[in-house]
Amino acid sequence: MNGKQNVLDAWISIEQFSEGDIDLKEGGNVKYKQLPTSCENWTTFFANKLNEFKEHRKLPEKKVKNLGFTIFFDVFKFDNLINELSDKFRLPEEYRDDNNLKKFTYCLSFITTGDSFKLVDKSIFYTISGYAHRNGEFPVEISNEEDDLNKRMAELFEYDFEKGMFELIEQEARLSTQNYYEIQEDVTKRAPFLHSFYIDDLNLAKGNESDNINRYLFGFSGKGTNLDSNKESKLFNAKDITETLEPKNYPLGRFPSNPEWGLSLMQQVAVNVAINDKNNIIGVNGPPGTGKTTLLKDIFAELVVRQAYEICELNDKHLNETATYYMSGKIAQMPNHIMDKNILVASSNNGAVQNIVNELPQKEQIDNQFLNSILDTDYFANNGNWGMFAIEGGKSENRKKMIETVKQMAKVLKSADFVSNEDVYHNFTKQYKLVNAMRQDAQKIADIQKKLLPLEDKLNEKTKKFQRELSEKISELNEKKARREELMQEIDDVIELIETKLHSLDVDKANIMEQLELSKLNLEAVKQQKPILFWLLKIINHKSTYTYLEQLSSASNLLTELLINYKNIEESYNNEFRELEKMRNLKGKCDEEMESFNTKFRTWKDKSREKLTELKYRISLLKEEINTSNFKPLDLTQPYSNLQLDNPWFDESYRVEQTNLFIAAIAVRKQFLYENVKSLNGSWIIWNKIQDYATPEKKYLITWAWSWINFAIPVISTTFASFGGMFRHMGIGSIANLFIDEAGQATPQSAVGAVIRSKRIMAVGDPSQITPVVPLSNGIIGLIASRYTASENIVNGYSSVQTLVDKASQFGYRKTEEEWIGMPLWVHRRCLDPMFSISNEISYGGQMVLPPNMTNPGKGSWIDIKGKSDNKFVREQGEFLKSKISSILEDKKEEQPSIYIISPFKNVVIQLQKTLSTIGFKKSNVGTVHTFQGKEADIVYLVLGASTDEIGAARWAISEPNLMNVAATRAKKKFYIIGDKQLYKSFNSEVVEKTLVALDKSQQTSAK
Known part of the structure; x- marks a missing residue:
């Protein structure tokens, strides 16, 4: 296998x-x-x-x-x-x-x-x-x-x-x-x-190949895109965050909530990835209160707008009914580019899907400035709802209601009172062009910013290079100056020495010249003394001839010697003079070289500064164009908390026009259904008699009909338990877009039928909260995994749909070296401190951000009550809680706060329900963490129970942060822990330590 x-x-x-x-x-x-x-x-x-x-x-x-x-x-x-x-x-x-x-x-x-x-x-x-x-x-x-x-x-x-x-x-x-x-x-x-509800679908997956199933089981095989938005992090990813948040990636549609508020940074990142990315599986990790439902609304709105656009592009809005489903009854196949934007929401938590589909159509969800407009569109509105935008599916009873709703929609469209309005296509197209133009204008600025950023980097780089080279060149110049001064001094010393020598030689020359003159005169004088008849006297060897010749020879020799000396001195003088000229030339050359270097340095410096000035000017022009626009570009340099709260590029005016486009899209949808009412009518008939069409040759009609049902009601929900029953006759890839809510609570096998039938899957949830309820122990699951040699990274007691989708998601966040999660949401808008800090520190590494309007502190403390426990229940803790709640209810008779009582242990819950029933406290407001997942109250009491007699149970309760995280984040204003503080501190649990730090800090703040 x-x-x-x-x-x-x-x-x-x-x-x-x-x-x-x-x-x-x-x-x-x-x-x-x-x-x-x-x-x-x-x-x-x-x-x-x-x-x-x-x-x-x-x-x-x-x-x-x-x-x-x-x-x-x-x-x-x-x-x-x-x-x-x-x-x-x-x-x-x-x-x-x-x-x-x-x-x-x-x-x-x-x-x-x-x-x-x-x-x-x-x-x-x-x-x-x-x-x-x-x-x-x-x-x-x-x-x-x-x-x-x-x-x-x-x-x-x-x-x-x-x-x-x-x-x-x-x-x-x-x-x-x-x-x-x-x-x-x-x-x-x-x-x-x-x-089991899931075995048939698990067998379906065994017998069929599916890329989505393989990816769901074994994860994304490529390199993940780590959307780390913290500039202080080593893994800070400015490039991909910037690209994802380019205006061209923003939706054109928006759900009609208050336009004053944009999405937070990572909410917008998640929306942009969801509507543009080509991956079929996407994970979003949202801690409590971070707006998971809000981002889903905007994704839904964008899909509705895209469907309306595709409809308006059709030459003929009436589709030919090509398939006969009963006698003369025919149905058209919805075009893929319209059908593949249909929306299905699923969860293992029935309350989660109920919250979404019940909330979406409520008038209270529509901002006042859009309410009249959307009511005028009248998308099959009824009491309390602005339109038939969402409905529960899933179990048989809900499916019957869904079918009846579509039946009534078709009835309205077929009635003589219905007024067709083909102008909606023109109105939508006009509004679409307006919003798209706004987005394109923003993209132009983004393109300018894309040019600006590398230019700023270039300027920064070149400025640094210029400063570095300038420093180097100045150092070189100073070195050259120093060397020149040293050389010039050496040359001057040599010149001075030569000039001294020349002066000495000049003196020597003058002396010799004087001696030469005297020697010449002496020689002439000797010659004047030549005896008469010298030749005769020489013959006779007269003594006078010898004397004369000696005197003549001596005078000649002296003159010759002086001439030789003079010549030597002259030659020395010339040599020294040439050396002097050489030194003088060398000195001039040094001056020329120094001046040349200075000139080159000045030229380089001027040209470099000119280039930097030119680059600065280009940057200033681009900045001016950005600053004079109406758009606020992404600024990743701002402080972390400011960045997380930021929504770049667009303001309220754009969000208003987005919303108007969504309302126009709803009008297009209704008119398109009118044009194709026969197909709509056929869809509910087919699903009402679905077993009649469950044969191989007719099954395609069930899928065709579903596309019309899911188009007529844009958002339909189901639990995973009911998924197989609802879609058993629909094949692989027959669901367009599956959105899984509270995916961290769902066992991984529960979603297999949904994953294999869906083209695209997006899961939102938080593995740091409640893990799936698994009826088997880890030991049994381990035994089964071993028996089938299945990977224990997948088959275990803690994996969830969320953890598998996160691993399958290209876009995510590297939480630790070992842990990869889906795209994170960091702005928390539910709890005040200390609840926020407890959750942030024990589960999210301090990455969450609290908006400025929520910085006023709430209240919280650990109420230390000991006692002997009986099956984890401590009577003294129950009596204290009874007295405390009784006082609260008495003090707040007119406006009673919402209160939840949470305990890790079922028996504690049962005993507290009995104890508190005597003061009229609602039984439904006491439960385990699973009871209150996704809910919130003003005040929450976490009753830990247990005592030193049940150390194992006590240690289990705080062994993982999930339980404390969920309990703390149910409380909007006040959070109190009741338990034996000494007992729970004795475990040296990081969960307890960090919780106590947050509670102590809160009490110190309150005391000021």
Whole structure:
């Protein structure tokens, strides 16, 4: 088996194991009676029991035509079975269980027929736990075992009740003596309530491929888009938030609520993603009071507007009726681009869907400035409602009302009094163009901002680069100046030395010149002294010749020597002079280089500043264009709380025109229904006789008819329990848009039928509040998951529709490294402090924001009352509460505040209901957290109960933040915890610690 099959099989087993509960103490030990192991005459036995029942109930004969009884065979303790199976399959210790549940193995019902009894058709119910109890293993297919049992019982009771009973009891008594019977006023109404509502749809999913189911089970396979809007976060995602909030992504339609208030930032993000994203599965995580219903209203309004647009684009508003459903009755197929915007709301919580569909059509939901306009449109308005915008579907009774409503709508449209108004198409188109133009104008500014942002980044980058380079260049310039000064000094020193040398050489030259002149004169003087007849005297070697020659040679040598010296000095002088010129040239070159560097630096600086100035000017022009517009762009730089409260781009004027467009769309819808009243009329006829069309060749008519019904009534609801019954004849992808409310409360398997039949799914809820009510313990569920090798990340006791949809959603929020949730809503508008702070700190990481108009503190405290507990109930706590509420009711006689009493434990609830009934306090205002999910009151008391004798129960109550979170967020103004403070503090629970911090802070604030 593949992963999908494993999970679905495990879920089927969970549903089947959930069946067959029997509480033998129900009805004060009167409802179920133990069946004897033998009897002389079973017919007489049961006849007497039925007569006693009739007499006790004082039932008239006309009321007892379906009187009968049901026998429950082999009742056993469920935990024994689980432990036996754990041993057999060698499962871990945590799968073992310890509870007081009892199950029956199988049951069958009999109805009175004359003087005997007859087996009721389809009344036999064989539980999977009963099969495992008797056989020590899971059945391959319980339905096959049940079919075999049906055949055996049918044969056994075909002719003779007495004989059949004798054989059956004899056989069963050998297996178990724990057999019971129940007398029922109408035994025919019992059977449907025993079987799970979801198994057929789980089998449907097993036998069909569906991308939505695969994604629902195994999550989004791509990279998630983390919509972290906190600029202080490392995962802050400005890019995707900015793109999502571009004006072109905003809806054109809006529900007619007060236009002064726009959606908060993340509400708008969720709406924009919902109406534009191509993903088929989207999750929204909304803590209490964050406006989940509000954003759904705006999504619904946009889908209605888009349908009206598609209608106005049709050349012929009357659609050809191409399919015959009965004799001359025909129906048209609604175009896909209109049909695929229909809306279905589902939840496991009947109260949740009732709240939505009952609230949407109420006049009180319409802002006064739009009320007359929408009433003039008259979308089948009735007392208290502005129009037939939403209705409950689901269970059979509701479906009948829905069909009757469509019937009456068709009747109105067919009546002679109805006035057709084709101008509505023109009026809508005109208003559509107006709103679209406003949106386009805003987008132009957004496009300018898109140009502006990179330019600002560029300016910032270039400014930083300029400053950096300027600093570098100034440093370089200073370094060059320093090096130049150093070099110039060196050159000057060399020049000074050379000039000194030259001066010395000049002196030497002058001295030698003087000596040369004297030497020349001396030489001439010697020559003048040359003897007469020197040649003759030389021949005769006269002494005078020798003297003359010596004097001449000496004078010549001296002159030669002086000439050589002079030449050397001249050469040295020239060398030094050349070196001097070289130094002077080098000095000039240094000056030129320095000036060149200065010039280049000034040129670079001027050009860089010119470019920055030009860029600043371009930015200023864009900013001026933005600032002179009527639009307020997104500013992600503002403080976190301001950002979360912000709704960029559009103001009240746009919201007014959006609303007017929605009202115009409603008028188009009504006129379009008039143009196609034959199809509308056919739709209710088909659904009224739906079984007649449940054949393979006619099933498509059911889907065609549904598209008209869901178009006529834009929003229809159902519970998941009723989903299979309502849509059993509609196939995969036959539902356009499924919106799941309070998805955190729904078991994941309950939505499979809805998911596989829907094209697009959006789930809103909060896993941090109440988790699904699962009738089986975690141990049993773990055993089943292990048996089918199904992923325990999916098959467990804490997963919900919300957690699976969140994982399947591309857009979401990385809450922790391990936890990915759907798109978060952060602005809380229900509770004052300390309730807000308790919830925010224990469940939402401090990310929620409280609007400025709610900053006035409420009240809260921990009332420390100890006492001995009896099944978690502490009498002293009950008496204190009785006294406290009595005082409140006495003080506030004229305007009594709403008060809820919440406890984690059922027995505490029961005992408090009894205690408070003596002062006239409503029983319905006392309950567990499940009782008040989605509700609110002025004052809430959380009665923890338990004592040191029941430490396990006390620890469980505060082990997870969910219970405290729900209890605190039911209270709008005041929240009080009653319990043994020392006991609960001893657990070192983060939930308790953070709660006490918030309560203490609140009391300090109140004391100031």
